[in-house]
Amino acid sequence: MAKQPAAVVGIGQTHHRAKREDVSMAGLCREAIDRALLDAGMTLDDIDAIVVGKAPDLFEGVMMPELFLAESLGAAGKPLLRVHTAGSVGGSTAIVASSLVQAGVHKRVLTVAYEKQSESNAMWALSVPVPFNMPVHAGAGGYFAPHVRSYIRRSGAPTHIGAIVAAKDRNNALRNPYAHLHNEGTTVESVLASQMLWDPIRYDETCPSSDGACALVIVDEDTAKASPNPAWIHGTVMRSEATSAAERDQVNPQASRDAAAALWKQAGITSPIDEIDAAEIYVPFSWFEPMWLESLGFADANGGGWRLTESGGTAMDGKIPVNCSGGVLSSNPIGASGMLRFGEAALQVRGAAGEHQVDGARKALGHAYGGGSQFFAMWVVGADKPTN
Amino acid sequence: MARTLSAPVTVAFDYTRSTGPVVGRFLTGLRDGVVVAGRTSDGRVVVPPPEFDPITHEALTDFVEVAATGTVSSWTWVPEPVKGQPLDHPFAFALVTLDGADTPFLHALHVTSPDEVSTGMRVQVRWRGERTGAVTDIEAFVPLADEDSASPAGGGLLEDHLVTGVVTPVELDYLYAASPEESAFYRGLAEGKILGQRCPACHKVYVPPRSACPVDGVATTEEVELSEVGTITTFCIVNVPFLGQKIKPPYVSAYVLLDGADIAILHLILDIPADEVRMGMRVKAVWKPREEWGTTIENISHFSPTGDPDADYDTYKQHL
Numbered sequence: 001m002a003k004q005p006a007a008v009v010g011i012g013q014t015h016h017r018a019k020r021e022d023v024s025m026a027g028l029c030r031e032a033i034d035r036a037l038l039d040a041g042m043t044l045d046d047i048d049a050i051v052v053g054k055a056p057d058l059f060e061g062v063m064m065p066e067l068f069l070a071e072s073l074g075a076a077g078k079p080l081l082r083v084h085t086a087g088s089v090g091g092s093t094a095i096v097a098s099s100l101v102q103a104g105v106h107k108r109v110l111t112v113a114y115e116k117q118s119e120s121n122a123m124w125a126l127s128v129p130v131p132f133n134m135p136v137h138a139g140a141g142g143y144f145a146p147h148v149r150s151y152i153r154r155s156g157a158p159t160h161i162g163a164i165v166a167a168k169d170r171n172n173a174l175r176n177p178y179a180h181l182h183n184e185g186t187t188v189e190s191v192l193a194s195q196m197l198w199d200p201i202r203y204d205e206t207c208p209s210s211d212g213a214c215a216l217v218i219v220d221e222d223t224a225k226a227s228p229n230p231a232w233i234h235g236t237v238m239r240s241e242a243t244s245a246a247e248r249d250q251v252n253p254q255a256s257r258d259a260a261a262a263l264w265k266q267a268g269i270t271s272p273i274d275e276i277d278a279a280e281i282y283v284p285f286s287w288f289e290p291m292w293l294e295s296l297g298f299a300d301a302n303g304g305g306w307r308l309t310e311s312g313g314t315a316m317d318g319k320i321p322v323n324c325s326g327g328v329l330s331s332n333p334i335g336a337s338g339m340l341r342f343g344e345a346a347l348q349v350r351g352a353a354g355e356h357q358v359d360g361a362r363k364a365l366g367h368a369y370g371g372g373s374q375f376f377a378m379w380v381v382g383a384d385k386p387t388n
Numbered sequence: 389m390a391r392t393l394s395a396p397v398t399v400a401f402d403y404t405r406s407t408g409p410v411v412g413r414f415l416t417g418l419r420d421g422v423v424v425a426g427r428t429s430d431g432r433v434v435v436p437p438p439e440f441d442p443i444t445h446e447a448l449t450d451f452v453e454v455a456a457t458g459t460v461s462s463w464t465w466v467p468e469p470v471k472g473q474p475l476d477h478p479f480a481f482a483l484v485t486l487d488g489a490d491t492p493f494l495h496a497l498h499v500t501s502p503d504e505v506s507t508g509m510r511v512q513v514r515w516r517g518e519r520t521g522a523v524t525d526i527e528a529f530v531p532l533a534d535e536d537s538a539s540p541a542g543g544g545l546l547e548d549h550l551v552t553g554v555v556t557p558v559e560l561d562y563l564y565a566a567s568p569e570e571s572a573f574y575r576g577l578a579e580g581k582i583l584g585q586r587c588p589a590c591h592k593v594y595v596p597p598r599s600a601c602p603v604d605g606v607a608t609t610e611e612v613e614l615s616e617v618g619t620i621t622t623f624c625i626v627n628v629p630f631l632g633q634k635i636k637p638p639y640v641s642a643y644v645l646l647d648g649a650d651i652a653i654l655h656l657i658l659d660i661p662a663d664e665v666r667m668g669m670r671v672k673a674v675w676k677p678r679e680e681w682g683t684t685i686e687n688i689s690h691f692s693p694t695g696d697p698d699a700d701y702d703t704y705k706q707h708l
Contacts (some may be wrong), residue, residue, distance in 0.1 A: 021553060024408030026439050030447075044445045061403035061558040072440045119404050124631040131395035131564045132574045132684045134655050135634035136641040138626045145624030146643060150708035153622070153667055153701075199625035199662075242602035246592040246650040247706050 005385055006101040007230035008346040010040025010217030016180035016331040019118040020211040025065065026072035029114050032213035032336075033073065036110070040217040041226065044074035047217075048106035053083040053093025053113035054335035055370075058125040060116055073112065085238075087140075087282070087370030089113060090214065090338025091377030094366075095236045098218050098379070102233070107220045114213035115333040122209060122334065138198060141206055141285065143372060145198035147250040148287040152200065154251060155303035157290065162205045163191035164309055165286035166329060170204075172316060173326025175355035180210045180331040191286075205286040205329075212333030214340045221385075231346035231381040234363070235266030243372045250373055256295040259376040264297065267380040268387075269363075273298045276380070277361035278321045278348040280341035282368040284328045289314060292367065293322070296378075316358065324348070324356040338368030342379055349383045393571040393683050400559040410439045410448050412551045417453070418525035420545040421515055425454045425489050432490040454488035456513035457538045458529075461485050461492045465502040474528055480505045484529055498528040512538050521551035569597040569608070574683035576613075580675065584649055586610040592650035596685075615647035616673035618691070619699040621707045625662045640665050644691055645707050652707055655685070659692040668698035 012035025050073055057063050066082040083093040090113040097111035123139040170186035173179035194204035224230040241255035269275045283289045290305030298320055299308045314322035325344040328337050345366035347353040363382045414436045417424035426437025427450040437448055463482040474496035483492035511529040519525035573596040576583035585597030589604035593612050601608055623642035640662050643652035657665050671691035681687045
């Protein structure tokens with residue numbers, strides 16, 4: 001049986017900050033939810049079900065936060081689901097929400113993802129020593145830095161490519177009032193001059209630690225008729241793979257390539273770089289832009305990614321604008337970061353991205369990954385209702 | 389000898405909680421000796437106040453103070469209190485509907501025997517001497533024998549000094565258990581050997597051995613002793629200090645592909661300046677003095693360059 005059409009008609013997010021000491025976790029979620037509902041012209045009473053996502057519980061030290069959040073999220077008397085797939089969770093949460101509509105189970109689903117990183121220390125939470133093992137782990141940066149080095153070696157990339165990405169995304173963030181970092185005057189040179197944290201990753205090439213939330217209202221075809229600019233969902237894919245298989249490709253993981261191939265097929269796209277007008281790709285460390293460009297098929301897998309970045313092809317006015325919102329490099333409320341990618345893609349095709357709008361965007365990609373590059377979630381949204 | 393090795397682990401962190409205006413007002417009340425409730429849109433008085441109205445979903449803004457006396461609506465007996473519970477001797481957990489409130493509030497009730505508790509009994513708050521703005525500012529409820537002896541209500545809360553955050557220390561204590569295959573690996577290390585296992589289907593050698601091949605899903609049973617010499621496939625230089633870090637930065641964290649293995653292990657590289665470490669560099673395990681050995685990979689202090697020519701890129705590129 002074919003899927004029912006589904007569309008995003010409401011998008012809300014918080015002003016992401018290092019610390020939001022003025023609100024609780026529930027209050028943070030409600031800021032995003034209330035904005036999404038206002039955008040959709042709805043209230044919580046109109047919502048059939050709620051899907052919430054967040055990253056590992058150790059990040060805030062609250063086991064199963066969906067239990068205490070239920071009433072504040074408006075879930076009393078309604079189905080409430082919680083999704084967890086590490087850093088990709090914001091994306092997979094949106095996909096679970098959309099699948100409830102596409103399956104015809106619900107007509108109006110609210111989905112929200114959040115993180116209040118200031119309540120804890122994610123670096124600590126990701127580096128808890130395991131008995132008998134070598135305590136060389138050093139957070140997400142320590143995990144990904146060797147694989148960035150592998151990419152550089154394999155692709156022959158010049159070492160300043162990561163700085164080009166960081167400077168681009170930080171300047172894009174200046175056009176996004178919700179972005180956490182508004183670092184005026186960031187240049188390739190200033191990024192290269194920043195401290196080397198996890199060699200080969202520099203301070204300015206890493207994402208910040210943010211408090212923030214994002215919410216989406218996803219509805220069926222009938223409900224979407226009331227929206228002046230629904231973002232139609234053209235394809236959704238999730239894929240996983242083993243973290244520690246021998247000879248696993250950590251630069252261009254099989255699950256990522258498989259997910260992209262399935263996504264483009266679902267969305268009827270044969271040449272992503274020609275058919276996608278804007279991409280919001282999960283880039284927590286700048287080098288992941290060229291890496292994912294190759295894995296997603298926007299460029300050839302022999303260094304096409306860094307060449308595309310270096311040529312300016314991923315800038316706001318480039319062939320494939322990437323992370324016009326400023327991306328994860330400018331705002332990283334971990335649990336929400338994937339949903340922000342999905343939501344920003346929807347904003348683009350709704351023509352509602354404000355100062356970081358890509359003129360005439362009709363189709364956009366939202367992408368997230370998590371764990372040790374083992375979970376992938378992606379969707380394509382479009383201004384037109386899908387015909388397939 | 390136990391089949392598997394285990395070791396205790398403690399994960400502890402002092403988490404902070406931003407309370408937001410509603411919970412913050414409730415905790416401010418406790419600090420100042422008054423119980424703050426919220427009036428919801430249906431006219432009910434709820435303790436503690438909910439952050440959002442259950443019917444209109446609007447943020448709750450209508451606060452009322454209720455009495456520090458109330459009536460037990462249900463209870464359960466705690467014969468053996470555990471660490472972190474409100475009292476260190478047997479007590480009751482009780483649902484208490486405070487006078488002026490419509491919903492019950494859960495807290496400890498200090499009595500010495502379950503015979504002293506009954507549904508419908510009258511109780512009052514026993515305030516802690518030094519209060520900080522936490523639910524533990526109420527030490528416990530105690531029986532109220534005579535209504536005239538009820539402690540007076542507090543004097544209202546300090547509006548200009550509201551509680552906005554609390555610290556909630558969380559501590560998890562558990563026993564980490566290594567799998568039988570990992571246990572064999574760690575016991576091998578205690579004898580100076582590095583043991584792996586080969587998958588019978590794909591013939592890849594895993595170190596440390598897994599219980600099953602992650603690709604084929606079959607048990608890996610054939611033991612393989614590996615060389616203590618290997619190749620650095622890739623690495624990073626950790627320059628950043630962080631909470632809980634065991635090794636002082638800067639240090640090189642590297643994937644070392646031991647000769648004979650098909651998956652690299654993560655270890656430390658020393659005896660060479662960090663900026664001279666290379667992909668493809670040949671390295672050898674440097675063991676700690678034997679008397680310091682245990683059942684741990686830390687028996688290998690680090691890996692050190694052998695001085696041999698670097699491995700050809702083609703020999704390890706499929707491990708990146």
